[in-house]
Amino acid sequence: MRSFIKTLLLFSAAISIVWLQGCKPKGTQSAVSGDAAAKVYVAPGKYDEFYSFTSGGFSGQMSVYGIPSGRLLRVIPVFSVDPEKGYGYSEETKPMLNTSHGFVPWDDLHHIALSETDGIQDGRWVFGNGNNTPRIARIDLRTFRTAEIIEIPNSGGNHSSPFITENSEYVVAGTRFSIPMDNSNGDVPINTYKSNFKGTVSFISVDKTTGNMNIAFQILMPGVNFDLARAGKGKSHGWMFFSCYNSERANTLLEVNASQKDKDFIVAVNWKKAEEYLKAGKGKKQSVKYAHNTYNEKKHSATSVIETEVTVLDSKELADMVYLMPCPKSPHGCDTDPTGEYIVGSGKLAAMIPVFSFTKMLQAIANKTFEGEYEGIPVLKYDAVLHGEVKKPGLGPLHTEFDDKGFAYTSFFVSSEIVKWNVKTLEVVDRVPTYYSIGHLSVPGGPTKKPWGKYVIAYNKITKDRYLPTGPELAQSAQLYSIEGDKMKLLLDFPTIGEPHYAEAIPAELIMKNSQKIYKIEENQNPFAALGDKYARVERQGNEVHVYMTSIRSHFTPDNIEGVKMGDIVYFHVTNLEQDWDVPHGFAVKGANNAELLIMPGETQTLAWKPERIGIFPFYCTDFCSALHQEMQGYIRVSPAGSNVAISFGTGKTDSTAIAAK
Numbered sequence: 001m002r003s004f005i006k007t008l009l010l011f012s013a014a015i016s017i018v019w020l021q022g023c024k025p026k027g028t029q030s031a032v033s034g035d036a037a038a039k040v041y042v043a044p045g046k047y048d049e050f051y052s053f054t055s056g057g058f059s060g061q062m063s064v065y066g067i068p069s070g071r072l073l074r075v076i077p078v079f080s081v082d083p084e085k086g087y088g089y090s091e092e093t094k095p096m097l098n099t100s101h102g103f104v105p106w107d108d109l110h111h112i113a114l115s116e117t118d119g120i121q122d123g124r125w126v127f128g129n130g131n132n133t134p135r136i137a138r139i140d141l142r143t144f145r146t147a148e149i150i151e152i153p154n155s156g157g158n159h160s161s162p163f164i165t166e167n168s169e170y171v172v173a174g175t176r177f178s179i180p181m182d183n184s185n186g187d188v189p190i191n192t193y194k195s196n197f198k199g200t201v202s203f204i205s206v207d208k209t210t211g212n213m214n215i216a217f218q219i220l221m222p223g224v225n226f227d228l229a230r231a232g233k234g235k236s237h238g239w240m241f242f243s244c245y246n247s248e249r250a251n252t253l254l255e256v257n258a259s260q261k262d263k264d265f266i267v268a269v270n271w272k273k274a275e276e277y278l279k280a281g282k283g284k285k286q287s288v289k290y291a292h293n294t295y296n297e298k299k300h301s302a303t304s305v306i307e308t309e310v311t312v313l314d315s316k317e318l319a320d321m322v323y324l325m326p327c328p329k330s331p332h333g334c335d336t337d338p339t340g341e342y343i344v345g346s347g348k349l350a351a352m353i354p355v356f357s358f359t360k361m362l363q364a365i366a367n368k369t370f371e372g373e374y375e376g377i378p379v380l381k382y383d384a385v386l387h388g389e390v391k392k393p394g395l396g397p398l399h400t401e402f403d404d405k406g407f408a409y410t411s412f413f414v415s416s417e418i419v420k421w422n423v424k425t426l427e428v429v430d431r432v433p434t435y436y437s438i439g440h441l442s443v444p445g446g447p448t449k450k451p452w453g454k455y456v457i458a459y460n461k462i463t464k465d466r467y468l469p470t471g472p473e474l475a476q477s478a479q480l481y482s483i484e485g486d487k488m489k490l491l492l493d494f495p496t497i498g499e500p501h502y503a504e505a506i507p508a509e510l511i512m513k514n515s516q517k518i519y520k521i522e523e524n525q526n527p528f529a530a531l532g533d534k535y536a537r538v539e540r541q542g543n544e545v546h547v548y549m550t551s552i553r554s555h556f557t558p559d560n561i562e563g564v565k566m567g568d569i570v571y572f573h574v575t576n577l578e579q580d581w582d583v584p585h586g587f588a589v590k591g592a593n594n595a596e597l598l599i600m601p602g603e604t605q606t607l608a609w610k611p612e613r614i615g616i617f618p619f620y621c622t623d624f625c626s627a628l629h630q631e632m633q634g635y636i637r638v639s640p641a642g643s644n645v646a647i648s649f650g651t652g653k654t655d656s657t658a659i660a661a662k
């Protein structure tokens with residue numbers, strides 16, 4: 001996004017600096033109508049109407065807001081470690097961040113895709129993309145936890161991802177950077193880009209019942225940059241549309257060299273056809289390496305498997321599977337309307353919005369109305385597939401969402417506004433300024449067959465004077481507008497975490513009824529669990545010391561541990577015995593080089609600790625769990641390497657649950 005901002009800023013500067021400034025309202029002025037406060041006010045103890053799942057961009061996480069209040073409800077750790085929750089620090093969660101490059105504790109999460117059934121959000125899972133080390137994550141919406149992460153081979157920059165088909169058959173992943181394929185010799189001069197660099201789009205299947213992901217197939221594509229995508233729906237179900245830029249196939253100074261051609265492409269992929277080819281054995285097996293990480297909720301732990309093969313279908317060789325629609329000037333957003341008939345391309349350097357017709361596209365394919373070929377793929381004639389152009393909508397169109405009344409809402413980065421237009425007539429009916437430089441926007445249900453409408457939320461890239469200053473960096477700003485009337489109305493600004501790109505909002509009732517309250521202790525299959533105080537113990541295995549610890553309001557068992565020596569690694573396996581909603585216990589030990597554990601009711605989590613000096617080390621519960629939370633503490637003694645202090649542990653109790661082994 002940053003280089004993209006630069007391009008657009010240069011571009012806008014070229015147009016007119018005066019003009020750009022003219023479009024940015026000065027100061028903190030904003031046209032907020034009198035009843036705005038009442039429209040976003042959610043009284044204490046009341047719930048918001050929508051959950052909004054918002055990507056964290058370079059924070060690598062996903063955050064959850066209530067809409068219309070804009071209240072932050074949760075940050076879900078996905079691709080980045082999160083010391084607050086011990087994610088990526090506990091032994092159980094570390095494998096979630098494993099990749100073919102080893103442990104990668106960070107990524108850049110841009111896009112959100114909520115699972116769908118028949119083109120309607122079903123509230124089961126939310127998917128997010130890792131942009132940098134290409135990955136897709138699935139979050140389980142019963143627990144709001146990352147359940148699975150799959151790495152994407154043959155990809156460099158997983159931006160065009162994860163976009164979902166109408167029955168969650170697939171989430172897709174298009175590579176932003178084309179690269180030499182993983183199984184080839186990658187040690188080639190960069191200026192051999194045109195001959196050696198290729199693109200891929202991947203179709204990752206999602207199991208109907210479990211949600212488990214698998215790379216069903218990849219399609220080998222010309223070496224362009226894939227940007228965004230949307231699935232067809234209704235009549236266009238079975239197709240996926242990707243935007244791409246750099247059809248010039250430049251490998252340097254893209255801001256100039258990838259803006260030479262008048263048009264790039266919307267890539268239309270007939271994935272039903274791809275499935276036929278796959279069945280007919282037309283795919284080629286390719287050896288690659290990618291991590292597939294799953295979190296087992298019963299074992300309360302993740303495993304990471306390195307997979308070694310993908311099946312690749314070649315777009316050059318297999319006819320009738322991929323077509324190109326010319327799209328003006330470096331397309332970014334590529335969005336399909338609720339009927340599935342219209343495909344909206346957004347050339348970020350174009351001064352209009354082209355809207356393509358799916359019906360016309362099929363006709364053009366049937367009649368072979370091609371203007372030529374690009375890298376062996378037929379290019380359809382622009383005029384033959386065009387429904388029409390939205391004229392003079394604004395500058396720098398990026399993304400489009402839809403409401404339930406036949407209107408589209410497009411974000412304009414350069415002119416800093418949302419423009420509402422009629423999908424059929426292409427007539428602009430309203431526009432509102434955003435503060436400032438909007439990227440994505442989100443209408444609840446906006447990318448689905450059934451938009452819920454009501455609001456549009458702007459995710460702005462630049463904040464400037466909207467909030468109290470906080471040094472050189474300011475929180476990114478989101479803005480909530482009502483779209484219930486003919487005119488959009490600004491209701492609320494709220495700060496966000498990281499740099500939100502996309503967000504998807506969904507009615508609260510589709511999720512809250514399934515929300516899990518505890519993990520059942522009797523179902524805990526973590527091999528290191530202590531399912532009751534009487535199982536608490538400390539065991540030495542060579543230089544590993546395993547502490548099987550329990551926590552319940554307001555003590556740890558054991559809370560006095562001796563016999564640890566320098567050179568040992570201590571594993572604290574802490575089982576939270578609580579069976580009450582919202583009673584996690586935390587665990588932290590002085591000098592630990594990682595983070596705390598935050599253990600949910602019924603769960604077991606493990607902290608590894610390598611003491612680096614002798615002495616007494618306190619540990620305590622970090623989550624205020626009861627009136628005697630501050631008493632929830634203990635000590636562990638570390639002796640010199642050769643010491644003869646034997647392992648001993650206990651709570652000092654004298655009843656039957658006491659397990660002092662001295």
Ligand code: RUQ
Nearest residue numbers: 110398439440501
């Ligand atoms: S992008 S601001 Cu990373 Cu979705 Cu368009």
Ligand code: CUA
Nearest residue numbers: 621623625629
């Ligand atoms: Cu347990 Cu505080």
